[in-house]
Amino acid sequence: MRQAGRSLPEYRAMRAEVGLEMLEVCLRPELAAEATLQPVRRHGVDAAVFFSDIMVPLRLAGVGVRIEPGVGPVIDRPVRTRQDVEELVSHHYGEDEHAAGVDAVSQGVRAVVAELGTPEQAGPAQPLSPRGRRLSEREVAGLAHSRGKSGWTPVIGFGGAPFTLAAYLVEGRPSRDHLAARTLMHADPEAWHALMTWCAEVTGQFIATQVEAGASAAQLFDSWAGSLAPADYRRAVAPYSAQALERAGQAVSSATGSSVPLIHFGTGTARILTEMRRA
Known part of the structure; x- marks a missing residue:
């Protein structure tokens, strides 16, 4: 589910032009919408993945976080103790x-939906920005092709799973073994419960924001759960992923008028796929 837009020359040109760090781009509705639409125009894909980052809900909850080029998410004050969790x-x-604010995410999704249509609409509206108006013939053809027989291009939202968010919060940056996170999980179950409950609510609300603004499907993305033993995942992670999915599942899409299909995805999770399905 990596957004194809990040590798496109038009995306790189946009980033160079605006000179903003990744999370700031995600929170500028016109930029997030433009980055979402770029791969649709170029490749005529079946759906548009909303341009965002799993760290965005942490930023929107007041966590000091930035994306360092060549490193990834870096937390200003890692959460290591019960006091930190509190x-x-x-x-x-x-x-x-x-x-x-949350409205920036909503505005970005709504702008994409306005261009790509809904099940009740046939085709996109006028491009939303000067960049969007300068479409090549190939891009126009790609945008038209993506609508296919349905007459619209769905938007897919996403959010990071609670364990992945918790791992970043505790480790402070990407980690190969997530030792600090697993240590907190076992050493202080009450603090771990509070942390994971918070992460589940934050990411569930983030996904719900995208759905309510018009996303037609969404994914809960667990980058790091594959590092866990099945018993640890079952006991200390799965219930919170279920909580996040339940919160997201309560949202009604403004594009479809109903709740949306939810995808529960993880990397390196062959050992825990059965547990993930149960969540």
Whole structure:
């Protein structure tokens, strides 16, 4: 589910032009929408993956996080102790005074849906930006092809699974073994429960925001659960993934008028696929 737009020359040109770091681009509705639409125009794909990042809901909950080129997500103050967890969970999704806010995500999704249509609409509206208006013939053909027989191109939203978010919060940056996260899981189950409950609510709300703005499907993305033993996943992770999916499943898409299909995806998770399915 990597957004194809990140590798396209038009995306790279846009990033160079605006000069903003990754999470800031995600929180500029016009830029997030444009990045979402670029691979649709170029490749005529069957659906558009909304351009965002699994760290966005953390930023929207007041967590100091940035994407360092060549490194990945870096947390300003890693969450290592019960006191750290207690401070973290006092923050709530959408209450970060330094972020553009939840409405920026909603506006971005709505802008994409306005261009790609809904089941009740035939074809896209006028391009949403000067960049979008300068389409080549190939891009126009790709956009038209992507609509296919259905007459519209669905938008797919996504969010990071609770364990993946918790692993970044505890480790402070990408890790191969997630030792600090697994240590907290076993050493302080109550703090782990509070942390995972918070992560489930934050990411569930983030996915719900995208769905309510018009996404027609969504994915819960677990990058790091494959590092866990099945027993640990079953006991200390799966219930919180289920919580996030339940929260996302309550959202009604403004594009379809109903709840949406949800995908539960993980990398390197062959040992725990049965447990993931149960979640």
